[in-house]
Amino acid sequence: MSGEVQKGLEGVVVAESQLSFIDGDEGRLIYRGHDIETLAAEASYEEVLYLLWHGSLPTADELSAFTATMAEERAVDDEVHSVLADLAAVDESPMAALRTAVSMLSASDPEPDADPEDQTARLRQGRRITAKIPTILAAYQRLRDGEEPLSPREGLSHAANFLYMLTGEEPDEVAEETLDMALILHADHGLNASTFTSMVIASTLADTYSAVAGGVGALSGPLHGGANQDVMETLIEVDRSEKDALQWVRDALDNGRKIPGFGHRVYNVKDPRAVILEEKSRELGDASGEKKWYDHANEIEQYLVEEQNFAEKGLAPNVDFYSGTVYYQLGIPVDMFTPIFAMSRVGGWVAHVLEQLEDNRIMRPRAKYTGEKDAEWVPLGDR
Ligand code: COA
Numbered sequence: 001m002s003g004e005v006q007k008g009l010e011g012v013v014v015a016e017s018q019l020s021f022i023d024g025d026e027g028r029l030i031y032r033g034h035d036i037e038t039l040a041a042e043a044s045y046e047e048v049l050y051l052l053w054h055g056s057l058p059t060a061d062e063l064s065a066f067t068a069t070m071a072e073e074r075a076v077d078d079e080v081h082s083v084l085a086d087l088a089a090v091d092e093s094p095m096a097a098l099r100t101a102v103s104m105l106s107a108s109d110p111e112p113d114a115d116p117e118d119q120t121a122r123l124r125q126g127r128r129i130t131a132k133i134p135t136i137l138a139a140y141q142r143l144r145d146g147e148e149p150l151s152p153r154e155g156l157s158h159a160a161n162f163l164y165m166l167t168g169e170e171p172d173e174v175a176e177e178t179l180d181m182a183l184i185l186h187a188d189h190g191l192n193a194s195t196f197t198s199m200v201i202a203s204t205l206a207d208t209y210s211a212v213a214g215g216v217g218a219l220s221g222p223l224h225g226g227a228n229q230d231v232m233e234t235l236i237e238v239d240r241s242e243k244d245a246l247q248w249v250r251d252a253l254d255n256g257r258k259i260p261g262f263g264h265r266v267y268n269v270k271d272p273r274a275v276i277l278e279e280k281s282r283e284l285g286d287a288s289g290e291k292k293w294y295d296h297a298n299e300i301e302q303y304l305v306e307e308q309n310f311a312e313k314g315l316a317p318n319v320d321f322y323s324g325t326v327y328y329q330l331g332i333p334v335d336m337f338t339p340i341f342a343m344s345r346v347g348g349w350v351a352h353v354l355e356q357l358e359d360n361r362i363m364r365p366r367a368k369y370t371g372e373k374d375a376e377w378v379p380l381g382d383r
Contacts, residue, residue: 122353181276193223
C-alpha cells in the first residue's frame with residue numbers, strides 16, 4: 001500500500017458505480033447511460049429518481065405507481081412542524097433546519113426495526129425521506145414568513161408541489177418545468193463530497209436517515225452546494241454596489257478570493273449542467289425583461305475566461321454559477337437555493353447508499369501520522 005497522501009482524495013477510486021459518469025475533459029454527464037441533456041429535455045425528476053433507484057427507465061404504469069407512492073409519503077408529522085417553528089424563531093438557516101428535520105424523520109419511520117442490510121426497506125426509507133424534503137423546506141419558509149405550512153396537494157408533481165407549498169399557488173408551466181429540470185440536473189454527480197459522506201455513513205450499516213442528514217451537512221459548505229447561494233449573493237452585491245461586475249471580480253481576485261460557481265475537481269471545461277442552466281437563465285430574463293441577473297453572470301464568465309485565462313487553468317463555470325439566477329428569477333429566496341440542491345441530490349445519496357450496500361465494506365482510510373511518538377507524560381499539577 002502506497003503511503004503517499006492523496007490530499008482531498010483527489011483521483012482516488014473507492015468504488016465501482018453504474019449510476020453516473022462524468023467526462024471532465026469533454027464536459028459530459030450521464031446518468032445510467034442517458035446524457036444529461038436528454039434527461040433535462042425529456043424526463044421528469046420522478047422518472048430520474050426511478051432510473052437511479054431501480055436501474056432502468058420506468059414504464060408508464062411503473063411511473064404512475066411510483067409517483068402515487070411518492071405522493072402518499074409527502075406529508076410530515078406535526079412534531080416536525082413544531083420543531084421547524086422553534087428553529088424559525090431562532091433564525092436557523094434552512095440547511096441546518098433541514099438537517100435537523102431529516103434526523104427527526106426516523107422517529108416516525110413505519111419500519112424502525114428493518115434490517116440495515118435489507119435493500120428494499122432501505123429503498124423505502126430513502127423514498128420517504130425524498131418525498132418529505134420539499135414539504136419540510138416549504139413549511140420552513142412559510143414559518144419564517146409567519147405563515148402556516150401547507151399540506152401537499154394531490155395531483156401535482158414533486159417540483160410543482162414544492163412551489164405550491166412554498167407560495168400557496170400552483171406554479172405556471174414555466175416555473176414547474178424549470179424547477180423540475182433543475183432537480184434533474186442536480187440529482188447525481190459521482191462521488192461528490194456529500195454523496196461520499198452518505199456512503200461512508202451507510203458503510204457502517206447506520207440507517208438511511210443518518211446517511212441523508214450527513215449528506216445535507218456536507219452539501220451545505222461553500223465549497224460544495226453552498227456555492228449557488230454565494231453566487232447569487234455576489235451578483236446582488238455587484239448589482240447594489242457602485243462597481244460594475246468586472247470591477248467586482250478584479251477586486252475579488254486581487255484580494256485572493258475564489259469566485260463562487262467557478263472551478264471543479266472533475267471538470268476542466270464548462271460543466272454541461274451550467275450550459276443548460278445558462279440557457280434557462282437567459283430565457284427567463286428575456287421573458288420577464290429583467291435581464292440583469294443573466295447579464296451580470298455572463299459578463300463575469302466572459303471576463304474570467306477571456307481575460308484571466310481561466311479556461312487554460314481548467315477553471316470554468318460549474319453547476320452553481322447559473323442555477324442561482326434561475327431560482328432567483330422564479331422568486332425563490334436566496335437561502336433556499338442550497339436546500340433545493342439537497343431536495344434533488346437526496347436521489348443520488350440514496351442511490352449510492354443502495355449501491356454501496358450491494359457489496360459493502362466499511363469505509364476506513366488512514367492518515368499518515370506526523371505527530372510525536374514518545375511524548376513525556378507530565379502530571380496535571382506540574383504542567
Ligand atoms: N476562483 C479562483 N480560483 C480558483 C477557483 C475559483 N472559483 N477555484 C479554484 N481556483 C484555483 C485555486 O486557487 C488553485 O490555484 P493554485 O493552484 O494557484 O493555488 C487552483 O485553482 C486549484 O483549486 P483547488 O481549490 O485546489 O481545487 P479543488 O479541486 O480542491 O477544489 C472547488 C474544487 C470546486 C472546491 C474549487 O474550484 C472552488 O472552491 N470553487 C469555488 C466554490 C464552488 O463553486 N463550489 C461548487 C463546486 S460544484
